[in-house]
Amino acid sequence: MSKIQRGVSLYSFQEELFLGTMSVEDCIAFGSSIGAKGIEILPEQNMPEFPNLSDADVARWQDMLDRHGAHFTCYDMFLDTKLRKDRPMSDAEQVESIVRDIKLANRLGIRNMRVLVFVRPDILAACVPYAEQYDVHLGVEVHAPWHLEHAWILRTIDEADRLNTRHLGILPDMGIFMKHYPPAFRARFERQGARPEVTQFIVDSHEAKIMAEYTIYEVAVKMGGNKAEVAMAETLRHAPYANPKRIGNYAPYFRHIQAKFYEMDEDCTDPSIAYDEVIPELVKCGWEGTLSSEYEGNRWIQDVHPVDSREQVRRQHVMFERLIDQAEAAFGAKETV
Structure with a gap:
């Protein structure tokens, strides 16, 4: 049986948290109710006490998780290198900031930390002794337009x-596996004035995996693209389709996945991101970790109808269960042949 766990990032509920229609505890309770018991937290956004949590604060958070049968899986750290008003942070100050987060993650019982992609490898190397001491894995987020085999990630x-450490590696964001252009993106650009024939050209270009800069040039110059059309073409720079078959090669370097998605259809399928190709590869290689929902579709639909992040996350977890079960059955059958 696969050891893949299911969870949810509180970032998935950014719309409801901003509007005040859900509390953090509501988000945790909902995640647990659909089997997404692993909670990925953004302390700077979700913890009013950050960064100065007392022991009583930590106990309150643990009590909240316990009430709902949930647990923390990942700590999303942020590093503002321009934090100082008169100058950028020095290397030593960056290390100090990350070490502060490592220690807090440990106090909260969290063993995985999402590291923003721009943090330099040598800065992280200086943090590794602390990561090892406090048993926190530093995972550099592999976020579009970067990909698993990008030189910076390597x-x-x-x-x-x-x-020779198991406490430094990567943390893939599933946005790197965008096989098809998201329908929600296209619809939003058309509402902003993009012509259907131009949006179809952009969608077809993405489907053919034509380099983004070529498509942008065609739209902006040859097709006389308007503002919305050029903006849509420019999204292709952040819409890569990495090879799902390579994810197993990098599995030893990550323990957590940000399961990015923009929309789920009513039949609980993702029209854009190739989960049906990625999850079998994870099961096949025996990866152990958490698929953590990260819904970011709210900003593409909020101009036309209310956002229902809960329903979107629920559908994604129905898909996760189905794909994991199918992959387990397929690879289990092969092993018994």
């Missing part, structure tokens, strides 16, 4: 190998 992997 630098972090090389650094982890050089240090």
